[in-house]
Amino acid sequence: MAAKLLEGKLFAAKIREEAGRRASELKEKTGVTPGLAVIIVGENPASQVYVRNKHKACTELGFHSESVELPEDTTLEQLLAEIKRLNNAPEIHGILVQLPLPKALQKYESEVLEAISPLKDVDGFHPVNVGRLVTGQKALVPCTPNGCIKMLELAGIPIEGANAVVIGRSNIVGKPMLNLLLSRNATVTICHSRTKNLAEVTSKADILVAAVGKPGFVTADMVKSGATVIDVGINRIAPKKLVGDVDFEAVKEVAGAITPVPGGVGLLTIAMLMMNTVDAAEMQLNG
Numbered sequence: 001m002a003a004k005l006l007e008g009k010l011f012a013a014k015i016r017e018e019a020g021r022r023a024s025e026l027k028e029k030t031g032v033t034p035g036l037a038v039i040i041v042g043e044n045p046a047s048q049v050y051v052r053n054k055h056k057a058c059t060e061l062g063f064h065s066e067s068v069e070l071p072e073d074t075t076l077e078q079l080l081a082e083i084k085r086l087n088n089a090p091e092i093h094g095i096l097v098q099l100p101l102p103k104a105l106q107k108y109e110s111e112v113l114e115a116i117s118p119l120k121d122v123d124g125f126h127p128v129n130v131g132r133l134v135t136g137q138k139a140l141v142p143c144t145p146n147g148c149i150k151m152l153e154l155a156g157i158p159i160e161g162a163n164a165v166v167i168g169r170s171n172i173v174g175k176p177m178l179n180l181l182l183s184r185n186a187t188v189t190i191c192h193s194r195t196k197n198l199a200e201v202t203s204k205a206d207i208l209v210a211a212v213g214k215p216g217f218v219t220a221d222m223v224k225s226g227a228t229v230i231d232v233g234i235n236r237i238a239p240k241k242l243v244g245d246v247d248f249e250a251v252k253e254v255a256g257a258i259t260p261v262p263g264g265v266g267l268l269t270i271a272m273l274m275m276n277t278v279d280a281a282e283m284q285l286n287g
């Protein structure tokens with residue numbers, strides 16, 4: 001294998017350590033313990049696993065943690081009332097509504113996410129935080145792309161001046177990734193399903209980020225020799241088999257560094273959520 005393997009667990013451990021250290025410093029200075037509330041509506045088994053993992057991460061780092069479990073038939077008004085209660089709760093610094101919402105509430109997703117105070121929006125989905133990120137102000141940033149950036153920085157991979165290509169333009173991954181790379185002075189191209197000559201574009205990338213949701217989408221001929229390849233994709237191809245968007249076996253022979261799936265970017269997301277909760281607590285204390 002030619003490429004250096006960027007293992008998520010190493011970077012996730014470093015990010016958690018930093019979040020834990022900053023939380024202890026905050027507690028020492030101000031007496032405040034960062035607190036995260038996760039709201040889950042209905043009984044989606046995958047969501048329940050995520051919520052348990054978030055609670056576990058909070059407990060391990062000594063954060064205050066609250067899981068709010070609401071029944072499947074919760075109304076919009078009831079959900080908004082719960083968010084309002086948490087917006088006003090001084091022991092809670094971060095609020096996250098686990099997605100997807102049950103079918104009946106899905107059409108209100110924007111309304112729900114916008115009801116969260118931007119100062120407590122640890123998912124970074126509120127338009128105020130999106131606008132802050134785009135305009136280069138201090139913002140709470142979506143955890144997955146923020147984790148990718150943190151990993152590049154910890155791995156010592158230069159971003160400034162790099163030619164970065166992002167495949168995928170979702171609000172959760174692609175667009176924040178574009179803005180994070182741009183704010184660190186990369187030259188960024190964002191590609192999507194209508195992009196022409198995709199391989200021609202991606203093969204010029206020093207940093208290539210794949211967030212498509214299609215197994216093995218990025219093939220070796222799309223990758224420049226020595227490039228850093230970040231695979232955000234999580235695709236279940238069999239009951240117990242997850243793969244990314246990158247044809248890992250072939251691309252690792254061409255790339256300079258590569259994230260595996262599983263065991264790559266996926267592990268960074270909860271670690272960054274802890275970091276965002278500390279950021280949110282600090283932002284609230286500093287007014």
Ligand code: NDP
Binds near residue numbers: 144174232233234235
């Ligand atoms: P979306 O489905 O929202 O976006 C996919 C993007 O890929 C779209 O912008 C789409 O383009 C683009 N795309 C689809 N087909 C092509 C194509 N043939 N050529 C070029 N671009 C294409 O996905 P998400 O951003 O939410 O997620 C992407 C992947 O990342 C998924 O596998 C998801 O599971 C994973 N993920 C992992 C996370 C983690 O590690 N914790 C967190 C979030 C996501 P268009 O806009 O034109 O339709």
